[in-house]
Amino acid sequence: xxxxxxxxxxxxxxxxxxxxxxxxxxxxxxxxxxxxxxxxxxxxxxxxxxxxxxxxxxxxxxxxxxxxxxxxxxxxxxxxxxxxxxxxxxxxxxxxxxxxxxxxxxxxxxxxxxxxxxxxxxxxxxxxxxxxxxxxxxxxxxxxxxxxxxxxxxxxxxxxxxxxxxxxxxxxxxxxxxxxxxxxxxxxxxxxxxxxxxxxxxxxxxxxxxxxxxxxxxxxxxxxxxxxxxxxxxxxxxxxxxxxxxxxxxxxxxxxxxxxxxxxxxxxxxxxxxxxxxxxxxxxxxxxxxxxxxxxxxxxxxxxxxxxxxxxxxxxxxxxxxxxxxxxxxxxxxxxxxxxxxxxxxxxxxxxxxxxxxxxxxxxxxxxxxxxxxxxxxxxxxxxxxxxxxxxxxx
Numbered sequence: 001x002x003x004x005x006x007x008x009x010x011x012x013x014x015x016x017x018x019x020x021x022x023x024x025x026x027x028x029x030x031x032x033x034x035x036x037x038x039x040x041x042x043x044x045x046x047x048x049x050x051x052x053x054x055x056x057x058x059x060x061x062x063x064x065x066x067x068x069x070x071x072x073x074x075x076x077x078x079x080x081x082x083x084x085x086x087x088x089x090x091x092x093x094x095x096x097x098x099x100x101x102x103x104x105x106x107x108x109x110x111x112x113x114x115x116x117x118x119x120x121x122x123x124x125x126x127x128x129x130x131x132x133x134x135x136x137x138x139x140x141x142x143x144x145x146x147x148x149x150x151x152x153x154x155x156x157x158x159x160x161x162x163x164x165x166x167x168x169x170x171x172x173x174x175x176x177x178x179x180x181x182x183x184x185x186x187x188x189x190x191x192x193x194x195x196x197x198x199x200x201x202x203x204x205x206x207x208x209x210x211x212x213x214x215x216x217x218x219x220x221x222x223x224x225x226x227x228x229x230x231x232x233x234x235x236x237x238x239x240x241x242x243x244x245x246x247x248x249x250x251x252x253x254x255x256x257x258x259x260x261x262x263x264x265x266x267x268x269x270x271x272x273x274x275x276x277x278x279x280x281x282x283x284x285x286x287x288x289x290x291x292x293x294x295x296x297x298x299x300x301x302x303x304x305x306x307x308x309x310x311x312x313x314x315x316x317x318x319x320x321x322x323x324x325x326x327x328x329x330x331x332x333x334x335x336x337x338x339x340x341x342x343x344x345x346x347x348x349x350x351x352x353x354x355x356x357x358x359x360x361x362x363x364x365x366x367x368x369x370x371x372x373x374x375x376x377x378x379x380x381x382x383x384x385x386x387x388x389x390x391x392x393x394x395x
Contacts, residue, residue, distance in 0.1 A: 001376050003117060008372070009301065009365045012109045019101045019364070020357045022046065026097040027352045030086030033130035036063040039084040043067075043100060043127060050108060052125065059143030064136060065127035066145065069111050074120025076378045078371050079146075080106045081154040081318065083131045093348035094132065095157035095334065098359050102155045102332075105364025110371045119375050124149060128317075135281060137317040141324065151290060151326050151381045153370055154318055155363040157351065158331035160339040162298060162362070164291035165329040166309035168319060169218065170251045171244035171280030176202065176262045179272040182235035192233030193270045196226055199237045201265035209257055217254060218244045218313065244315065246283055248395050284319040285391050289384040290328035290370070297369035298330065303362050323392060326384035328370055332363045 026039045040063040044054045047067040058064035082103035086092050107125050114123065126146070130136035140146060156165070178199055183192030206219060221241035227234030243258060245251050259275055266273035286309045298305050318327065334355040340346055350356060374381055 001117065003113070003372065005300075005369050005372060008109050008113050008368065011112050012105055012361070012364050012368065015105070015108055016357070016361055019105050019360050022104070023097045023101040023356060023360060024352060026084060026100065027092045030091035032088060033085045033132055033134040033136070034061065034063060036084050036129050039100065040065060040127060040129070043082065043084070043104060046104060047107065047125060051111065052107065058127070059140045059145040061129060061136060061139060063129040064140060064145070067107070067125040067127070068122060069107070069114070070122045071114045071118065072120050074122065076121040076375060076381060077124065077148050077150050078121070078374055079124040079126050079149045079152050080367055080371070081137075081152055082125055082127045083129070083136070084127070085130050085132050087132055087343060090343065090345065091348055092351050093344055094342050095347065095351040095356065095359075096131070098157050098334070098351055098356050098363070099155060100127075102360050102363035102367070105360055106153065106367040106371065109364060109368035113368070113372050114375070121375055123371065131317055135317045135320070138281070138320045141320055146321060146325060149325055151328070151374060151384055152321065153294070153328045153367040155367060156316075156329065156331050157334045157356070157359050159333055159335040159347075161306045161336060162303050162333045163306040163331050164286075164295055164309050165284060165331050166286045166311040167246050168284040168312050169244040169246060169315045170248045170283040170319070171242060171315050172251060172255050173278040173280055174241040174243060174255070174258060175276040175278075176239040176241065177274040178237045178266060179274070180233065180235045180269070183233045185231050185233050189233060193235070194233050195237040195271050196234040198265045198269040198271040198273070199223055199226070199239055201268055202239065202262050205261035205265060206258060209261060213254060214245065214250060216245045218242075219254070219258070244280070246311070248282055281315045281317045282319045282323060284316065284327070284329065285322040285388065285395065287326040287328060287384050287387055289380060289387050290326055293373050293380060294328045294330050294366055294370045297373070298362070298366045300369070301362065301365050303332070303366065304336075323395070326381070326388045330363065330366055332359050332366070334359045
């Protein structure tokens with residue numbers, strides 16, 4: 001089948017002002033994790049008005065949804081992922097107002113293609129809350145909300161040159177509490193057991209551990225409670241730590257080493273220790289086969305793209321999904337001059353600027369074109385699934 005993708009791009013252009021109005025509306029009304037009621041409402045209503053069947057309260061999450069379109073039954077099910085939570089205090093400084101409206105733009109363009117060409121199959125918009133904190137996609141995975149989806153496209157805004165995302169970090173949060181025994185630090189220090197000494201030994205031990213870890217290890221920590229006064233032997237100290245690296249198997253190994261450092265410090269100082277490990281997000285598993293399809297489409301619409309699939313040191317809950325379903329994850333620029341940080345006022349303001357509008361336009365076209373290619377050539381998805389199986393052998 002040969003189609004004129006530019007005609008569908010033109011259709012997207014005719015709907016761009018609607019999408020941009022929604023992006024600005026959501027930007028002006030930032031909502032935190034699991035509180036994105038207004039952002040969820042306007043997306044669901046828009047999708048219903050445009051012929052999608054919407055399931056609200058997806059997976060028991062009030063601000064999650066699933067919007068489905070099927071022109072006629074078919075074997076292939078593709079999805080675009082939307083996210084729309086904001087950051088505390090600084091609002092949409094990660095550009096999630098652009099992510100959700102790019103997903104809607106992708107849905108509009110893909111739906112028209114399916115209708116015009118009698119395409120069999122299903123296209124879904126997955127509305128996922130709480131990416132910044134709470135792991136909405138992980139909760140939806142646990143509720144089997146992603147079941148039946150064969151491949152996923154998802155855009156995130158970035159700076160510098162547009163790219164197809166490679167690996168990102170897997171992470172754990174760690175809390176360590178050392179319990180000792182208080183005593184007067186001057187008159188009876190021998191009667192005390194110094195919890196702060198245990199904390200100091202822990203930091204020395206983990207510092208020495210780094211030499212024997214891969215260079216992608218990131219381990220940081222702060223002392224939240226380090227004692228009450230210099231005249232008292234500290235009987236309680238708490239440490240908050242974060243640990244991240246690319247490979248999940250390395251994360252498991254490093255977490256155990258950190259645990260050993262804490263237990264060893266407690267043993268050496270006579271303290272008791274309580275260690276709490278909270279799983280974070282698992283790293284993204286990229287898919288070259290899907291990414292190369294999207295790369296071609298980006299180039300065809302004259303968007304400069306970095307070579308390869310560059311890694312980054314961030315993390316996202318899409319990483320957990322990418323271990324089950326093959327993903328295509330374009331990062332489309334809103335500031336092409338050079339690399340800047342998201343989660344900043346500058347990034348927030350760019351998400352509400354003409355550069356943000358352009359991001360929606362480019363992203364919607366590229367992801368819709370990718371979906372078109374996959375619907376016309378479903379064997380590509382089968383190859384992407386095989387690639388995912390191979391990559392997971394190294395995880």
